[in-house]
Amino acid sequence: MKPLVADLVDGAAILRQADPADYDRGRALVDMGAVLIESVTPARVSATVEDGQRQRVELRATQRGLEWWCSCPPGRGGAFCLHVVATAFATWRRGSASP
Ligand SMILES: [Zn+2]
Numbered sequence: 001m002k003p004l005v006a007d008l009v010d011g012a013a014i015l016r017q018a019d020p021a022d023y024d025r026g027r028a029l030v031d032m033g034a035v036l037i038e039s040v041t042p043a044r045v046s047a048t049v050e051d052g053q054r055q056r057v058e059l060r061a062t063q064r065g066l067e068w069w070c071s072c073p074p075g076r077g078g079a080f081c082l083h084v085v086a087t088a089f090a091t092w093r094r095g096s097a098s099p
Contacts, residue, residue: 003061004042006095009088013066017080026085035090045091049083057087 015023029035034050045059049070056071068075068084075081 002043005045005059005061005091008061008066009092014085014088018085022082023085026082027089029082029086030089035086037090047087049086051083055083057083059087059091
């Protein structure tokens with residue numbers, strides 16, 4: 001069975017990946033409505049997060065688990081940044097990532 005993004009972004013998974021400060025800030029961003037989910041397939045979510053600057057975020061489900069990318073400097077370096085947290089939360093709340 002192929003991994004699904006929606007199955008990989010439950011709250012516990014987000015907590016394990018994120019720095020606590022980024023976790024709190026990312027959750028605040030999603031509560032403010034700063035996350036715009038742009039496209040969703042079962043294995044890939046792309047979104048824009050408005051955080052003063054507009055950041056682009058991608059989440060992908062792979063056989064190794066969740067992979068992510070964000071256009072901010074820490075995100076480009078591979079960090080599970082606040083924008084990735086916000087996108088993961090938005091995806092999680094959205095529920096099943098069906099097209
Ligand atoms: Zn970021």
